[in-house]
Amino acid sequence: MAVGTRPTSHRPQSGPAAVQRRGRSARDRGDGRAGYVFLTPWLLGLMAVTAIPMLMSLYLSFTNYDILTPWSDVEWIGLKNYQRMFTADPAYWHAVKVTLVFAFIATPLKLGSALGVALLLNRSFRGSGLFRGLFYLPSLLGGSVALAMVWHSLFDRGGSVNAVLGWFGIEGKAWVNDPSTALGTLILLAVWQFGAPMVIFLAGLKQVPNELYEAAEVDGAGSFRKFLSVTLPMLSPVIFFNLVLETIHGFQGFTSAFVLSGGTGGPVDSTLMYTLYLYIRGFANYEMGYASAMAWVFLITIGLVTAVLFRTGRFWVHYSDGDD
């Protein structure tokens, strides 16, 4: 490669190859500094808003910082916050349980609904775009406070859910105020917002080459067999992508739990999501040190869960050869 050729004139002389060569050498000269000039806001943000706060939170997690006492009185208490969290705080373990139940029930249900509806909409027919948009709407409205309020009313004693159950002679109850069902209503709210993963599934389904279905048909495969042997493997990278995103998303549920329980995580801590408990400890009780310790355990847990997903993904995610 003749990397050293310098342009002697501003006019390209020998076709695209020469242009490219000249471009590259010119790029090498000015880009280094410009790169960092353009990156400055991001680098500042990384330092000031992400990295330093993370280190600070690590430090705070070993202290009894409560924001009200001055910095000079803040005590280094070693692992006491972590110790208390793991051994002396039943509410903490309750929050962990609630979050795990929520994430591991809501995520598969949500992805299942998303995939099912995506399969229904995959065939193009008159109005298919409209359905796609309508099903996407709830997830766009996402974690809004207004939606959580609606949910509260629908699942309350006099709400629509009970009215419908009444048609079938089933006696309803105040689902949102019953510790055994309150979390279930939150799960249903999350499942209802299946639109975003559905749209991603639809994009993935479009990528499956038609020839594969035709070949399977020649081999005498029925629709179920085609789904199992063609659609699922070809879709597995997209399923994996959605699974990782939605699981992480599920761990972070806050707004609906806050609104449905009036900020308490009730009834009887049944909707005490991890992030809600972190909020209560940190911003209602001002136990900033304790909340920081909770945040670090949260971060490590999410990291571990993601790593486990990636590990297991190797066994079932099928990447077609040639492209990534």
Add this chain to the structure above:
Amino acid sequence: MVTVAAGRRPFTPRSLARPVVLLLLTALVLYPLLWMLGTSFKAPEEILNNISVLPEKWTPENYPDGWTHFDVAFGRYFLNSFMVAALTVVANCTSCLLAAYAFARLRFRLRGFWFAIMIGTLLLPSHVLIVPQFVMFRSFGWVGGPWPYLPLIVPHLLATDAFFVFLMVQFMRGIPRELDDAAKIDGCSPYSIFRYVVLPLSRPALVSTAIFSFIWTWNDFFRQLVYLSDLSKYTAPVALTLFIDSTGQSAVGPMFAMSVLSLAPVFLFFVAFQRLLVEGINTTGLKG
């Protein structure tokens, strides 16, 4: 098989199944939203034990009642929300565009390293940083200060929304590199290439960023709840929660009226940009 156009075949129970299932699903998905809209026009005695979407007696008074339900008029909360969302949009579009240009088009030392870090911050939950950020912003005197929105806006000025950096990097990679090379031959510096080549061509990515920034900031609750403590500085979502802890049954109508209004901007964006929003989701995997 998958892309065969429906409708040309004779009706059979099997071919009817899909539209029937779809209509049922649509009813199920839309019912909560329609119920909220209808209920915002219902009188108090109609709200309980009523699954009907349409009110028997139309009660538009819920809207003015909700608007003036608290000491501070709800319009104030909407204005606050609009201001925070608008500033966030401007901040995100500017700062993320600059970072994306560096990542997508420029060569510099450690680019791969910084890019990997940027991707890493994509998955960092905001709940992890909220405590130390709060402590830090409070020590700057920003929390509860004369303009308490600083902690909500400044991070966006510094391109901390990695989603948008990523979105724009993906987009810019699609702009032909030959354009840069041609501009360079004409004597353009990386700065003028940014100004005259990449910036004008990035408009679609900027529009997506602007719309999603607006919607997510508008819907955001957690950070606004943490940083805003003065009643007159509340944004609409935080103000909505006032309805939960204050009043009894009588305020349910006004509460839903304000809920409907709080969803209206997002809904209008949805109607106007439905296609773009759906495509934005499926090309980048952004979460709604």
